[in-house]
Amino acid sequence: MLGLIRARKLATRDTTLYIVPDAGLGAWYTRAHMTAAARRFGAVVIHHHSCRYIEEYDSAIAAVTTVARDIATHVFLTDGMAEAFRRQYGDIAFRVVTNAGFVTAEAVRSSGPRLGGPIRIGHLSNLCADKGFFVAADTFDAVRAAGFDATLELAGPILEQAVQERIDALVAEHGEAVRYRGELAGQAKLDFYRNIELFVFPTAFKQEAAPLVIYEALAAGTAVIATDRGLIAEIVPEFGGAVCERDGPFAECVLTYLNSESWTEEARAGRAAAIKEWMRNQCAISTAQRESLISQLASRPGRG
The missing domain is CATH 3.40.50.2000 (Glycogen Phosphorylase B;)
Structure with missing residues (x-):
């Protein structure tokens, strides 16, 4: 909660919020964060690390996607993850960043x-x-x-x-x-x-x-x-x-x-x-993907 309070204080339309959604009941907290972010931030990056709500439809994640659809970029770990998410929750802006770069x-x-x-x-x-x-x-x-x-x-x-x-x-x-x-x-x-x-x-x-x-x-x-x-x-x-x-x-x-x-x-x-x-x-591809994501996070919304 403290992190959310700090985010609210720092939030402007010139900043981007980065968030990793919960894969369980905590997804409803993520939904609340998205509601606040849609009013306060110029953009949101939602980085997905679980397939639980992709294999099985989750109403909380659906709400997260709907609330932030116009300002959010979703980040997935593979192309297949992106495709499966879009089948469940509709068309969204996204990019793929694999974990290969870590090794x-x-x-x-x-x-x-x-x-x-x-x-x-x-x-x-x-x-x-x-x-x-x-x-x-x-x-x-x-x-x-x-x-x-x-x-x-x-x-x-x-x-x-x-x-x-x-x-x-x-x-x-x-x-x-x-x-x-x-x-x-x-x-x-x-x-x-x-x-x-x-x-x-x-x-x-x-x-x-x-x-x-x-x-x-x-x-x-x-x-x-x-x-x-x-x-x-x-x-x-x-x-x-x-x-x-x-x-x-x-x-x-x-x-x-x-x-x-x-x-x-x-x-x-x-x-x-x-x-x-x-x-x-695979590592070279992943590193390039991650650098592009970092550039997006560092840029002002709408300018990179």
Whole structure:
């Protein structure tokens, strides 16, 4: 509320309000903010980070769109997100700014050689059912049962007691082939992605959009297999992994991918280099998009 009071004091027709709408009941607060903004600001930029109200019509978001339609520019994370929003809520002014630019530093780094040996699989997230931890664990069991020499690296905060119990069971079953590395940040997080070859992300999170963890994995040259939620199908390249049906058997999807790829050192290095090259291009596009958005925010409404 304090932020809104400050915004009211600073508001003039020569300024632009930047806001990220809530994806839950808080969207009604966003609607109230939009009503005030339409009277006080010359323009509004509404930056969307959730697909929840795009997949399912939301009356509060519809009200936000209607109130600010004449002065608002909507910012979406992919072209598909923009198209889906417009189908739900009508024609609006918009631009696309992807999240790829956040991983530019890693994407431009040389991938280097890839080691042979076990196929190194990883899962990093808030470790819970919604983000797919238990499906990832079951998938690793299936991979080993199918005869693949594979290891599993897990990272992220444990949000449910059952997660720790499942990790303990994985270690009891597979020994040193499973390792939980805790919460990671900075260099340790970069090393996590660089040391794995397949990032699995079987998310069931309803507000999923364009997860940064997928961009982080791809920037490291790591292939990604993820569930088709939110915008994931748009940000995983066909040659850089696979996107599995939302309600389909995730383990089968992973096994199909493992059987279709070569795991020689040369093949691993070539795959990583191709993924990195693709990500460099995505990062360049994203950076240009973000710079254009910043220019719009810095300009006076109606003049840029």
